[in-house]
Amino acid sequence: MSRFETGATLTHASAKAALAAGLERIAAGASEVDCTSLTQFDSSALAVLLAWQRAAHARGSVLQVVNLPSALASLARAYGVDTLLAARH
Numbered sequence: 001m002s003r004f005e006t007g008a009t010l011t012h013a014s015a016k017a018a019l020a021a022g023l024e025r026i027a028a029g030a031s032e033v034d035c036t037s038l039t040q041f042d043s044s045a046l047a048v049l050l051a052w053q054r055a056a057h058a059r060g061s062v063l064q065v066v067n068l069p070s071a072l073a074s075l076a077r078a079y080g081v082d083t084l085l086a087a088r089h
Contacts, residue, residue: 010045
């Protein structure tokens with residue numbers, strides 16, 4: 001299983017670059033994203049995670065989200081997208 005990390009920050013300012021980097025990893029076969037180091041984020045992080053999952057799905061695979069910070073999981077619940085994230089904490 002190929003894994004990549006989100007990095008420490010995933011906000012509106014960094015979302016475009018993070019999205020592109022993750023899409024490259026997914027195109028190369030990554031099937032898991034680790035959010036352990038993610039400490040600064042906003043709702044853009046959810047948009048990026050969901051876009052990565054859509055990209056993986058389009059390739060016929062599943063992208064697992066692991067170690068999602070509890071505050072980001074809470075934000076996902078508030079927006080009603082928590083069930084869309086295949087997250088393991």
